[in-house]
Amino acid sequence: MNKIILCCIIVLFFNSCSDKPQDRLLSPIEKINRTATELDKLIIYDNELKVGGMMFYASPDNQIVDFNYNDTDDNKCIRYYWSGGEVYDYNERKWQTSWCGFGLIVGKDWTEIDKTHNLAPYGFNKLKFKLRGGYLNVKIKIIGPKDNYVEEITNLSPSWQEYEILITDSNDLNNINIYIGIVFVNESQQRSSGGEVFIDDIALVRE
Numbered sequence: 001m002n003k004i005i006l007c008c009i010i011v012l013f014f015n016s017c018s019d020k021p022q023d024r025l026l027s028p029i030e031k032i033n034r035t036a037t038e039l040d041k042l043i044i045y046d047n048e049l050k051v052g053g054m055m056f057y058a059s060p061d062n063q064i065v066d067f068n069y070n071d072t073d074d075n076k077c078i079r080y081y082w083s084g085g086e087v088y089d090y091n092e093r094k095w096q097t098s099w100c101g102f103g104l105i106v107g108k109d110w111t112e113i114d115k116t117h118n119l120a121p122y123g124f125n126k127l128k129f130k131l132r133g134g135y136l137n138v139k140i141k142i143i144g145p146k147d148n149y150v151e152e153i154t155n156l157s158p159s160w161q162e163y164e165i166l167i168t169d170s171n172d173l174n175n176i177n178i179y180i181g182i183v184f185v186n187e188s189q190q191r192s193s194g195g196e197v198f199i200d201d202i203a204l205v206r207e
């Protein structure tokens with residue numbers, strides 16, 4: 001009997017210590033209901049992922065996503081690295097080196113991609129985030145709600161730059177399943193050497 005209790009405690013301990021965002025799903029619906037109608041900002045990531053989880057848009061090969069990257073002693077951010085190597089495109093059913101990416105999603109991982117969240121009533125009108133790049137010979141595309149908002153960034157600065165995407169139609173936040181997508185695009189015919197991007201302070205805001 002005591003062994004069973006001890007095993008349960010050990011399992012609970014390791015589960016609570018997990019750094020994998022998909023293991024730390026927080027319900028955004030519960031979070032928002034608690035703050036009622038006064039909510040003017042939904043933080044998606046600041047020093048950790050606050051809502052939902054992540055999924056790769058193609059296979060995870062040749063990429064690293066670190067949600068716990070030490071930017072400075074007192075700041076963490078997301079680091080996304082692509083070597084430029086082959087990634088499997090599930091739609092096209094082929095290995096390719098022209099793009100890869102991941103999304104921050106309402107569900108905990110790709111198996112819950114149909115899970116949605118209606119943020120339209122809150123009237124958020126901006127998706128804000130910060131970016132910097134270590135090096136980059138490919139383009140970065142930031143994709144906002146319902147794929148209707150795409151910011152293309154060709155020259156990333158090595159220092160933090162603030163960006164905002166205006167959400168002109170709050171209906172685009174109606175039953176969303178992806179908060180934001182981050183995609184590398186290689187437009188050359190040859191394999192690129194990929195890139196590295198750092199992302200921080202991602203939030204939907206009403207201003």
Ligand SMILES: [Ca+2]
Pocket residue numbers: 046047075076077200201
């Ligand atoms: Ca941070």
